Amino acid sequence: MLDSKIKAIRIAEIFIFTCALLLVVIGTMLGDSFFIRLATEALIFGGLALAVDLLLGIVGLLSLGQALYFGFGAYMAAVLLKDYQFGFWSVMLAVLLFSALLGWLTSFIALRSKGVYFALITFGLAQVAAKSVYNTRALGASDGMVGVPIVQIATPFGSLNTGDPATFFVIVFITIAILYFVLKYFLHTPTGRIWNGIRSNESRLPYIGYQTAGPKRAAFVLAAIVAALSGALYPMLRGFVSPELMFFSVSGNAVITVILGGVGTLIGALLGSGILTIFKSIIGTLTVHYHIVIGLIFVIVVIFAPKGIIGYFADRIQKRTSHG
Amino acid sequence: MLETLQFVYAPQIINGLSIGVAVILMALGLTIIFGLLDVINMSHGEFYAAGAFLSVTLMSLGISFWATLVIVPILMVPLGILIEKHLIQRVFHHKDRHILTLLLTFGIATVLEDSYKLIWGANTIKPETPIPGASEVLGVMFPNYRIFVMASGALLILAVWIVIYKTPLGAIVRAAAFDKHMSASLGIPVKRVYALTFAFGVALAALSGVLLAPIYSVFPTMGKDFILMAFTVVIVGGLGSIKGAVVAGLILTQLQALSSLYISPVWSDPIVFSVMVLVLMFKPSGLYGGMKNA
Numbered sequence: 001m002l003d004s005k006i007k008a009i010r011i012a013e014i015f016i017f018t019c020a021l022l023l024v025v026i027g028t029m030l031g032d033s034f035f036i037r038l039a040t041e042a043l044i045f046g047g048l049a050l051a052v053d054l055l056l057g058i059v060g061l062l063s064l065g066q067a068l069y070f071g072f073g074a075y076m077a078a079v080l081l082k083d084y085q086f087g088f089w090s091v092m093l094a095v096l097l098f099s100a101l102l103g104w105l106t107s108f109i110a111l112r113s114k115g116v117y118f119a120l121i122t123f124g125l126a127q128v129a130a131k132s133v134y135n136t137r138a139l140g141a142s143d144g145m146v147g148v149p150i151v152q153i154a155t156p157f158g159s160l161n162t163g164d165p166a167t168f169f170v171i172v173f174i175t176i177a178i179l180y181f182v183l184k185y186f187l188h189t190p191t192g193r194i195w196n197g198i199r200s201n202e203s204r205l206p207y208i209g210y211q212t213a214g215p216k217r218a219a220f221v222l223a224a225i226v227a228a229l230s231g232a233l234y235p236m237l238r239g240f241v242s243p244e245l246m247f248f249s250v251s252g253n254a255v256i257t258v259i260l261g262g263v264g265t266l267i268g269a270l271l272g273s274g275i276l277t278i279f280k281s282i283i284g285t286l287t288v289h290y291h292i293v294i295g296l297i298f299v300i301v302v303i304f305a306p307k308g309i310i311g312y313f314a315d316r317i318q319k320r321t322s323h324g
Numbered sequence: 325m326l327e328t329l330q331f332v333y334a335p336q337i338i339n340g341l342s343i344g345v346a347v348i349l350m351a352l353g354l355t356i357i358f359g360l361l362d363v364i365n366m367s368h369g370e371f372y373a374a375g376a377f378l379s380v381t382l383m384s385l386g387i388s389f390w391a392t393l394v395i396v397p398i399l400m401v402p403l404g405i406l407i408e409k410h411l412i413q414r415v416f417h418h419k420d421r422h423i424l425t426l427l428l429t430f431g432i433a434t435v436l437e438d439s440y441k442l443i444w445g446a447n448t449i450k451p452e453t454p455i456p457g458a459s460e461v462l463g464v465m466f467p468n469y470r471i472f473v474m475a476s477g478a479l480l481i482l483a484v485w486i487v488i489y490k491t492p493l494g495a496i497v498r499a500a501a502f503d504k505h506m507s508a509s510l511g512i513p514v515k516r517v518y519a520l521t522f523a524f525g526v527a528l529a530a531l532s533g534v535l536l537a538p539i540y541s542v543f544p545t546m547g548k549d550f551i552l553m554a555f556t557v558v559i560v561g562g563l564g565s566i567k568g569a570v571v572a573g574l575i576l577t578q579l580q581a582l583s584s585l586y587i588s589p590v591w592s593d594p595i596v597f598s599v600m601v602l603v604l605m606f607k608p609s610g611l612y613g614g615m616k617n618a
Binding site: 056062109112113115116117119120121124125127128131132134135252255256259288289290291292294295296298299302303306 | 364411414415418420422423424426427428430431432433434435436437438439441442552555556559563588590591593594597598600601604605606608
């Protein structure tokens with residue numbers, strides 16, 4: 001099983017990379033900006049889903065409020081870019097540091113509980129934050145903040161313009177890829193092994209000499225950082241932020257994405273986000289009621305394939321190798 | 325002193341009570357379903373909306389409001405049984421049951437909400453008030469229909485309480501919640517109890533929908549705004565506890581109503597959710613334990 005899962009993940013990684021490459025090449029040739037921007041958005045929300053999968057699929061904690069950190073990153077980036085004329089690198093650094101702090105502080109609230117209660121407490125936290133932002137005049141209240149300027153990114157190879165869709169897509173792709181590989185790296189560290197242990201049987205770990213509080217906190221903070229850094233990219237793409245970014249629908253969508261792609265695979269989060277985005281834009285042109293279809297697919301996946309697309313293909317690979 | 329009490333506090337307290345009864349009605353269904361099945365029903369708000377929409381449709385066919393109060397909950401029972409038997413039971417024995425059922429009902433909620441938009445459109449429907457006029461309560465003018473909702477809601481809550489705690493039927497439900505294997509070996513049809521209890525919760529949500537439609541209007545996302553408050557009440561009171569839902573429902577809605585005298589009402593939501601987070605932090609099982617303890 002394990003072997004086939006690794007194979008399925010590898011195939012998904014190559015598939016996503018190929019799609020991204022094709023999109024950039026064909027997109028620039030045709031001068032398209034709509035689909036490239038759509039793909040950029042899929043990647044950004046894929047980053048949020050990565051954070052959800054780290055908690056749900058690896059550590060076994062269902063977060064229903066990950067949009068809190070996503071929105072925090074988005075708002076912080078918007079404020080810094082618009083009002084303080086920060087550059088790309090300093091924004092990302094500031095978001096990284098402050099989201100780590102926020103994640104660390106909120107972990108003392110959220111990690112007091114487990115299971116269903118953890119899900120509800122994260123939901124409650126995000127709700128408090130979303131409603132507070134919604135009421136805060138300085139952050140644009142219910143209207144959000146518009147007019148976030150286009151950023152120039154200073155690199156050793158010259159300045160990159162985020163206003164150019166293809167350039168920004170590549171930047172987002174690289175950022176999300178870095179987040180993905182950092183998380184993947186962590187899975188193979190001793191802490192990562194403990195995360196797996198917590199998911200399988202948390203009460204057993206202390207008996208064999210492992211503390212679980214520290215690794216859980218580390219995962220929670222890491223998930224906050226990943227969500228916030230993805231969120232920080234959002235205002236650079238769309239030029240605005242709104243309190244809706246913190247609402248339950250965003251957190252809930254991230255959970256749907258992860259379940260669809262494959263829980264506990266990390267790459268499933270990105271794959272799921274891509275598929276859902278394509279799906280929404282195709283069905284969205286036919287009817288405005290695409291939520292019915294997405295909801296139905298979600299129900300079917302939860303009942304019949306709780307391991308998601310990656311899990312399904314892993315089983316297929318498993319069968320083929322055991323027969324042949 | 326007396327005047328402030330009469331003109332400042334009394335209207336708020338009565339308003340809070342009328343919202344409180346509504347919220348408790350919603351919370352009861354949620355907490356019964358959790359108490360027995362261990363399922364967090366994320367689609368409860370959509371069943372509430374279903375009740376309101378069905379009532380509006382039946383009324384447009386010429387059926388009186390009072391008849392829909394009876395017909396709609398009966399119509400919802402088969403739907404509840406179907407969902408429990410064919411969807412929830414499929415993931416019920418999985419080891420991540422809590423998470424899977426939560427996700428499943430979340431999916432059902434998504435489908436239902438968009439179906440309402442498809443069938444009834446996204447516009448707000450305002451049903452006519454079944455009892456017009458207003459009366460004086462404690463020196464405050466109060467719409468008659470709200471008084472009716474408060475009274476009938478309180479009766480309903482009492483009725484549910486009696487059914488669960490004072491009748492043989494309630495004893496069966498509580499026994500199944502306490503130990504399903506033991507109950508099954510004593511001859512209780514546990515599976516049927518599960519399906520019927522879920523359907524009962526659904527019917528209760530739908531009934532609240534019918535009752536509250538003339539006050540809060542009918543629109544596809546009407547369940548969403550309301551369910552958050554009901555969830556908070558259930559959590560603060562203790563998941564699975566009927567007494568907890570009633571007590572927490574009254575406390576939280578009064579907190580909401582009275583706090584709006586001192587701070588802008590837009591902050592009442594963050595305050596209520598903060599209370600929920602605090603309760604989850606320090607006493608995750610809520611004010612009272614589950615149905616099993618009582």
